[in-house]
Amino acid sequence: MPLFDPADFLIPAGLVHVCAAGETPVLHAQAMALSRHALDKSTGPAGRAKLDAEVERLRARLAAFWSVETGDIGLVASVAEGMSLLVESLDWRPGDNVLVDRNEYASVVAPLSLRGVELRFVPMAEPEAVAAAADARTRMVAVSAVSYLDARRHDLAALRAAADGVGALLVVDFTQASGWMPIEASIADFAFSACYKWMLGITGTAIAYWNRARQPGWAPATAGWYSIVTGPRPDYAAKLALRPDAGRFTRGNPAHAPCYALHAALDHHERYDRAAVQAHVQALTVALLARLDAAGIPSITPPDPRRHGASVCIAHERASRVVEGMAARGVLAWNGRGRIRISFHGYNTLSQIDPIMCALTAALSD
Template sequence: MSQMAPTHRLSNESYWNGKAYLNTAAEGLPLQSCVDAVQQYLMAKSHGEPGREEFWKAYERAQQGAARLFSVAADQIALISSTTEALNTIAHSIDWRPGDEVVFTSSEFPSNIFPWVALQSRGVKLRIAHPGPDGISVDDLLSQINDRTRLVTVSQVSYATGEHLNPEPLWRRVQETSALLCVDATQAAGRVPVDGRMADFTVASAFKWMNSIHGAAIMSVSRRALEADLLGPAGWLSAESCFADDRLETFHPRADGQRFQAGMPNFDSICSLAAALDFHTPEAVQERAAHLAPLVSQLRASLVAMGLTPLVPKSPARQAGIVPFAYESSAEMKRQLAERGIFVQGDDRRIRAALHWYNTQEDVEQYLEALRDLLDSSKAPATRLENSSV
């Protein structure tokens, strides 16, 4: 693993000496600055109510850092607990009518599937785009949008295939309609540039590529979504004033992004997020993405040379940090790799490696050498997934 300056090093960095951690897409390794920020939170918490001043300072810092990362204004940002919370908040904020339609892809993480599947009981129809040999077709997604579409929701980077999707054509299309666009950037934010100006909602959890801890996620909201009739959750923080004179008769929602944030923030996680966003600036993300791009392409090409079936598209423009391949005995392969100090994801009949700023050429070579040895010893076939959603 690469070494960083003391102010931006990994927590417990020495633990990873000689090992290859290639599983950031499941769980990012925390920065030491994030661990320090949680300790500072606990100290402020021990001061009781006066400690809240420090909490809200960290909140504002995280909000501003999130706004920079997503290229939006700070008042468009809400800091919620998770991507799943954000997607469910969006689902419950829209006044659905029977016959309304939601467009998404079959390669979404379940958090971006279940809220829409559940809406079918209310008469909402689903339009689902499936990947072809070259991944998701943007033209296919665009063709699904019609005058009944209320929401299009896609991942910028697929957790399953690693495909990097440019949301700009979808954004241009929905702007001609009343449909809203949601981009799940959980597998993108902190790894590749994310532009919150290209969607009505852009959401991302912080515990993966942003190297923070659980309990905080970023949600940006477009101006047109804020001007639409979307109620959001009803709570003291989402209210224009929680002590309004008419609060027993009427709920007045906020006019900014915090309309979608009901109550007390997870300040411990937000303190960590603020520290993480000091490290993951837009400029740093862009630089690291460019630096790692050849390594990602090299890893994919090496898998092909070994007779494996990568799920991420060949085009570098369609790649980010995730490089998975189909493999029937993936759970066993994951276990065997872990025994050799190599950590990847191995669920759903695929092996998924994820390359982040702390990964090196040596990590990739260690992984590939272990794969060759294990494949030679097992002679197990590495086949394309049959009848799969991806």
């Protein structure tokens, strides 16, 4: 049986939806949430107060979801924006370096690369190699909790130790983890996550976490009206004060509509224990990996569920065509970067493994 009721989602009839790592289907409840946003937006100053109250309520709910304090949670438009804000805030000096995996996602690496920071490519799946590559000029270890490319889970505790060994920041992208497994964000100095995948939200807002206990002096290099403390009118002749918490991540208006949609998603999430969701989706990944192995179809995802996430990835030179062929047979997977990605969430079931395998093997033969 599915853990989530598929009827709660806008999943087209007759389709198997296994592309949570790319986009999850929309909850029917989000239509009502967005209608409520539209009404609040249309009711003048009183409505605007409701919009802002929903943002603050969301920060508190996301903090509980990540087991941290409300003041540590801010909102950005995307992981790329949050990472850029962080990179721009640091006083980089010639010789400073950052350790990243060669296959890390662009939202994490591109802000560093364009800033001209030295990138040292180290396999994050080998914490001992990370520790060996770190030196006194290492400013940051940047990593996804779960790789978008092959669904490999990384040992964040070991990477935390490697970063601490040289006094570096540990920055984590939880996008491929948040929503199906428990998150303890305090392992990181800073962390981010998109919300339109397993979090069941929509694009336009992302989570930004600032570990104020570990990095109490952090401040962004730029600001806007929302990220500063003001009275009726800012005194620009005086030094502007930033908001004292992670609200300083948001420089201008928060994306109110995606916040309303994310509230509806959290209403759904809070009906289920994270450990139960993890057990459900990883039972599906293990079952699919076993079927692929029996069929002689190699996967680049580690078979041990302690080392992989909620996806199964297959490297293939015709990935785009294969995924199109699967869709034509009623199975929605994801493609890109030379691999087929099949991702599970709570609305999927073991009974869907057969149609997934049938669609995959037929598309591979096209």
